[in-house]
Amino acid sequence: MSEERVLLAHGDGGELMGELVERVFVSRLGTGEPPGDDSARLEGRGELVFTTDAFVVDPIFFPGGDIGKLAVCGTVNDLAAAGARPLALSASFILEEGLLISDLERVVNSMARAAEEAQVRVICGDTKVVPRGSADRVYISTSGVGALPEGVDTSGAGAKAGDVVLVSGPVGDHGLAVLSRREGLEFESEIVSDCAPLAGMVGELLRATPGVHALRDPTRGGLATALNEIARQSRVEIEIEESAVPVRESVAAACELLGLDALYAANEGKMIVVVEEARAESALRALRSHALGREAAIIGRVVDGEKGRVLMKTALGTRRILDRHVGEQMPRIC
Amino acid sequence: MSEERVLLAHGDGGELMGELVERVFVSRLGTGEPPGDDSARLEGRGELVFTTDAFVVDPIFFPGGDIGKLAVCGTVNDLAAAGARPLALSASFILEEGLLISDLERVVNSMARAAEEAQVRVICGDTKVVPRGSADRVYISTSGVGALPEGVDTSGAGAKAGDVVLVSGPVGDHGLAVLSRREGLEFESEIVSDCAPLAGMVGELLRATPGVHALRDPTRGGLATALNEIARQSRVEIEIEESAVPVRESVAAACELLGLDALYAANEGKMIVVVEEARAESALRALRSHALGREAAIIGRVVDGEKGRVLMKTALGTRRILDRHVGEQMPRIC
Numbered sequence: 217m218s219e220e221r222v223l224l225a226h227g228d229g230g231e232l233m234g235e236l237v238e239r240v241f242v243s244r245l246g247t248g249e250p251p252g253d254d255s256a257r258l259e260g261r262g263e264l265v266f267t268t269d270a271f272v273v274d275p276i277f278f279p280g281g282d283i284g285k286l287a288v289c290g291t292v293n294d295l296a297a298a299g300a301r302p303l304a305l306s307a308s309f310i311l312e313e314g315l316l317i318s319d320l321e322r323v324v325n326s327m328a329r330a331a332e333e334a335q336v337r338v339i340c341g342d343t344k345v346v347p348r349g350s351a352d353r354v355y356i357s358t359s360g361v362g363a364l365p366e367g368v369d370t371s372g373a374g375a376k377a378g379d380v381v382l383v384s385g386p387v388g389d390h391g392l393a394v395l396s397r398r399e400g401l402e403f404e405s406e407i408v409s410d411c412a413p414l415a416g417m418v419g420e421l422l423r424a425t426p427g428v429h430a431l432r433d434p435t436r437g438g439l440a441t442a443l444n445e446i447a448r449q450s451r452v453e454i455e456i457e458e459s460a461v462p463v464r465e466s467v468a469a470a471c472e473l474l475g476l477d478a479l480y481a482a483n484e485g486k487m488i489v490v491v492e493e494a495r496a497e498s499a500l501r502a503l504r505s506h507a508l509g510r511e512a513a514i515i516g517r518v519v520d521g522e523k524g525r526v527l528m529k530t531a532l533g534t535r536r537i538l539d540r541h542v543g544e545q546m547p548r549i550c
Numbered sequence: 551m552s553e554e555r556v557l558l559a560h561g562d563g564g565e566l567m568g569e570l571v572e573r574v575f576v577s578r579l580g581t582g583e584p585p586g587d588d589s590a591r592l593e594g595r596g597e598l599v600f601t602t603d604a605f606v607v608d609p610i611f612f613p614g615g616d617i618g619k620l621a622v623c624g625t626v627n628d629l630a631a632a633g634a635r636p637l638a639l640s641a642s643f644i645l646e647e648g649l650l651i652s653d654l655e656r657v658v659n660s661m662a663r664a665a666e667e668a669q670v671r672v673i674c675g676d677t678k679v680v681p682r683g684s685a686d687r688v689y690i691s692t693s694g695v696g697a698l699p700e701g702v703d704t705s706g707a708g709a710k711a712g713d714v715v716l717v718s719g720p721v722g723d724h725g726l727a728v729l730s731r732r733e734g735l736e737f738e739s740e741i742v743s744d745c746a747p748l749a750g751m752v753g754e755l756l757r758a759t760p761g762v763h764a765l766r767d768p769t770r771g772g773l774a775t776a777l778n779e780i781a782r783q784s785r786v787e788i789e790i791e792e793s794a795v796p797v798r799e800s801v802a803a804a805c806e807l808l809g810l811d812a813l814y815a816a817n818e819g820k821m822i823v824v825v826e827e828a829r830a831e832s833a834l835r836a837l838r839s840h841a842l843g844r845e846a847a848i849i850g851r852v853v854d855g856e857k858g859r860v861l862m863k864t865a866l867g868t869r870r871i872l873d874r875h876v877g878e879q880m881p882r883i884c
Contacts, residue, residue, distance in 0.1 A: 222649040227679025237677060240655055244662045245641075245672040256673040258638050258695060264598075268640035268693055269676045272684075304592050306602035307579075308691045310644070315556040321574055328578045338579040339590040342603045342691075343571060345561025346882060350606075352684040357642045357676075357691030359602055361592060548680060 228549075229436030229482075230541045252449040253371050254294040254433075255362070264303075267294040268359040274548040276323065276353055278397045280389075280409030281484070284323035286550060287356040288330035288338075289484055292413040293433040297487065299370040299422055300362030302336040302415050307358050309343045312351040323354060334413035336360070362415075368422055374429035375450035377520035380496035382489040384417065384503050385410065385511040386462040387439045391481030391549055392470045401473075405466045412485035417506040424502035427492035434488055436550055437540065438480040442488055443526045444540045453521030456528045456538065460515045480541050482549045490518060562883075563770030563816075564875045586783040587706050588628040588767075589696070598637075601628040602693040608882040610657065610687055612731045614723075614743030615818070618657035620884060621690040622664035622672075623818055626747040627767040631821065633704040633756055634696030636670035636749050641692050643677045646685040657688060668747035670694070696749075702756055708763035709784035711854035714830035716823040718751065718837050719744065719845040720796040721773045725815030725883055726804045735807075739800045746819035751840040758836035761826035768822055770884055771874065772814040776822055777860045778874045787855030790862045790872065794849045814875050816883045824852060 225232045255267035269290045276283040287307065295302045307327065311320065331338055338358075393409040395401075414433065422428060430450065434442035439461065447454045463471075463478045471478045485508060491499045496514060503509035521527070526538040559566045589601035603624045610617040621641065629636045641661065645654065665672055672692075709715075727743040729735075748767065756762060764784065768776035773795065781788045797805075797812045805812045819842060825833045830848060837843035855861070860872040 218650075218652050220651045222645045222647060222651060222654065222679055224647050224679050224681060227645065227677060233677065236651075237675075240651065240658055241675055241677070244655075244658045245665070245675070254674070256638070258673070259671070261637070264695075266638055266640055266693075266695060267674050268642045268691070270642035270644050270678045270691060272644060272678045272680050274684075303595070304590070304600055306600055306693050308602045308604035308693075310604050310606055310689055310691075311556045311561065313556060313558050316552075317554045317556060317570075317574065318552050320556065321578075324574055324578045331579070337593070339592070340588070340601050341571075341575055341579070343561060343567065343575070344604045344606045344882075344884075345556055345558050346606050346686065347558060349683065350608075350686040350882075351689075352680065355644055355685075355689070357602070357604060357644075357693075359600075359640050359642075359691075359693035361598075361600060361695060548678075550678075 224547045227547060229441050252445060255298045263364045265295060265298045265300045265362045265364060267291060268357065270355065270357045271550060272355050272548050273394060273550050274352060275397055278394045278409055279406050280393055281411035282323055282326050283354060283356055284326035285330045285411050286484060287358045288327050289411050289413045290550060291358040291360040292334040292336065292415050295360050295362035296415040296418040297431045297433045299368040299431060300364050301419060302334055303361045303363050305336055305338045305358055305360045307338050307341045307356060310351050310355040311343065311345045312353050313345055313348045315353050320354065330413055334415055370428055370431045372430055372432055372446045372449040375446050375452050375490040375518045376429055377452055377518050378493050379429055379490045379518040380493050380514055381454060381516040382499060382512055382514050383439065384487045384509040386464045387483055387486060388463055388467045388478030388481035390484040391546055392467045394549055395546055396470060403466055403470055407466050407470060410483055410485035412508050414485060414487050414508060417508045418487060420506055421499060421502045425495050425499045427495035428489060430490035432488045434483050434486055436482050438482055440479040440538045441540050447526050448524040451523040453519045454516060454526045455519050456516035458528050458530045460513055462511055462513050558881045561881065563775050586779060589632045597698045599629060599632045599634045599696045599698060601625060604689065604691045605884060606689050606882050607728060607884050608686060609731055612728045612743055613740050614727055615745035616657055616660050617688060617690055618660035619664045619745050620818060621692045622661050623745050623747045624884060625692040625694040626668045626670065626749050629694050629696035630749040630752040631765045631767045633702040633765060634698050635753060636668055637695045637697050639670055639672045639692055639694045641672050641675045641690060644685050644689040645679045646687050647679055647682045649687050654688065664747055668749055704762055704765045706764055706766055706780045706783040709780050709786050709824040709852045710763055711786055711852050712827050713763055713824045713852040714827050714848055715788060715850040716833060716846055716848050718821045718843040720798045721817055721820060722797055722801045722812030722815035724818040725880055726801045728883055729880055730804060737800055737804055741800050741804060744817055744819035746842050748819060748821050748842060751842045752821060754840055755833060755836045759829050759833045761829035762823060764824035766822045768817050768820055770816050772816055774813040774872045775874050781860050782858040785857040787853045788850060788860045789853050790850035792862050792864045794847055796845055796847050
C-alpha cells in the first residue's frame with residue numbers, strides 16, 4: 217500500500233489540492249452540477265443550491281473578523297457566487313477541550329451578526345469536543361442552502377470570449393490580515409480582513425445587469441487561482457491587466473516584505489464578475505453603488521486564446537502566465 | 551471575563567452539553583423549528599429539512615464501519631428521524647498533515663457505499679489541511695437536505711400520553727464497538743457497530759403505519775438520553791420496561807466489564823418510534839419486515855405523569871428515574 221501522505225499544500229486551494237480532490241473525492245463521490253463550482257444544485261429541485269465549507273483559520277481572531285464571521289460569510293459567498301439568495305445555514309463545531317467559553321461566545325456572536333447582515337439564519341447545528349491537542353481551539357463547518365432567482369444561471373463555466381472581467385474591490389486583504397496577525401507583524405497601517413457577506417451586493421448586481429456569465433469568490437489561492445478555475449471550467453483564456461487589479465498600498469507593502477503575491481492571497485469579501493462586454497459599465501456601476509463594491513474595477517477580459525490559461529499584462533508591457541500555484545503559500549488562511 | 555473552559559463532557563450529548571448548546575448557541579443564533587430536533591425545516595419551504603453533524607470518532611476505523619460510513623449514516627438518520635427522504639448531502643473534511651492518503655481513500659470509499667445504500671449523493675464538499683498535531687487524522691462534517699413526504703409530521707415533540715414506544719433493535723452496539731477497539735479490548739465475540747442508514751426503513755414504516763408521532767435516532771448519550779429529549783420536548787412522561795429493551799449479550803458483558811450502561815451507549819443504526827397505541831403492532835411488523843429492524847421491540851409507553859421524566863421499571867419490579875447523564879461517559883464516540 218502506498219505510503220503517500222497528506223501535505224499542508226493539499227489544503228491551499230492550488231494545484232496539489234485540485235489533484236487530491238479529483239483523485240480522492242470526485243472519483244468516488246461524483247460531482248455536483250456544474251462540476252468545479254463551490255456549490256451544487258439539488259437534483260430535481262434545480263432552483264436550490266447547496267454548499268459547504270470547513271473553517272480552520274489560525275488565529276481565530278484577526279483584524280476585521282474571526283472564525284465565526286468567516287464561517288458565515290464564506291458559505292453565504294459560495295451561494296452568492298452561484299447567483300443564489302441564502303435560505304438557511306447550518307453550523308457544526310469541533311471544540312478543543314480547554315477552549316475558553318468566553319472565546320466561543322465571542323465567535324458565536326460574530327456568526328449571529330454576520331448572519332443578520334446576510335439576512336439568513338443558522339437553523340441547525342452540532343457540537344463535538346475533542347481532547348486537548350486533537351484540534352486547535354475551534355473549527356467550524358458551515359453549509360448553506362440558497363434559492364436561485366428566476367432566470368439566473370451563472371457558474372464558473374459561463375465565461376465567453378469577448379466578456380469583461382471585474383473584481384468587486386482590492387485583493388489580498390484577508391490573507392495578509394490573517395498572516396500579519398499570526399506572525400505578530402506590525403505594519404504602519406493595520407491590514408484588515410475584507411470578510412463580508414456578498415449575497416446582497418450580488419443580488420443587486422443581478423437585478424440591475426443582465427448578461428452576467430460567471431461569478432466566483434476568490435478565497436484560498438486568491439484572484440489568480442479563481443481566474444484559473446474560471447478559465448478551465450469555461451475553456452477560455454483570460455487576460456488581466458496587472459495595473460488594473462486593485463491592491464491596497466498596505467497589502468502591497470506587506471507582500472513585498474513577506475515575499476508573497478497579493479494575487480494569490482485569500483479574499484473573503486470579494487467577487488469576480490464576468491459579464492458581456494456591452495454590460496460591463498452597467499455591472500461596474502451596480503457594484504460601485506453597493507457599500508461592499510465601492511472600489512470595484514474592470515481588470516481584464518476573456519479572449520479566444522489557449523483554453524484554461526490566464527495571462528497577465530504587466531506594467532512593463534510584457535505578458536506572463538498566471539498559474540495556479542503549487543505548494544502552500546498560506547496554510548490555515550480560512 | 552470568565553475563565554470557564556470547554557470540557558470533554560460538553561460534547562457527550564448529556565446534561566452539560568444541553569446547557570452549553572442552550573447558553574452559547576441557541577441564545578445567539580435562535581433555533582430551527584421545531585426546537586430540540588436534530589434537523590430544522592427551511593422557512594418558506596416547509597417540506598424541506600436541513601441537518602448537520604461533525605464526526606470526530608476515535609479510532610477512525612472500527613468493527614462495522616469507519617468515520618466515513620458514520621458521517622453519511624449519521625446525517626441520513628437525522629433526516630430519517632424527521633420523517634424525511636434524503637435529497638442531497640455535503641461533506642467537509644479537516645485533514646491532519648501526515649494522514650495516509652490510502653486511509654483517506656478507504657474512508658471516502660465507505661462514504662460512497664453508504665450513500666449508495668441510502669440512495670443519496672454527496673453533491674458538494676470542501677477540504678482543509680491543518681498542521682500535524684492540530685487535528686487527529688480526519689474529521690468530517692456532513693450536512694443533508696431532505697424532503698418530507700406529504701402528510702408526514704413527526705418530531706421529538708409529538709409524543710402523546712397513551713402512545714407506545716418502540717426501538718428498532720438492540721442498543722449500545724456502536725458505543726461498545728468503538729470503545730472496545732479504542733481500548734484494545736478483546737471480547738469472546740467481537741462487538742460490531744450498528745452503523746447503517748435508516749431512511750429506507752423509516753420510509754417503509756411511515757408508508758405502512760399512520761399514527762407515528764415521534765422518531766429519534768439514539769446516538770450520543772444513547773437510548774436514555776434520546777428518551778429524555780422526547781419526554782422534555784413532548785412534555786410527557788415515558789415509562790420503559792428494562793427487560794423489554796433489547797441488548798446483545800456481548801454488549802451487556804462488555805458494559806459490565808467497563809462499568810458502563812448500555813442504555814447510555816451510542817447507536818448509529820437504531821430508531822426510537824413513538825406511535826399511537828392502536829398502531830403499535832403494525833409499526834412493529836413494519837420495522838421487523840426491514841433488514842435493519844428485524845430485532846425491533848416494544849419497550850414502553852408514554853404516560854400522563856411528570857412532564858419530561860423517563861422512568862424505568864427494573865427487572866426487580868422497582869422503578870427508577872432514567873436521567874440524562876452528567877459527565878462524559880464516552881468522548882469521541884461519533
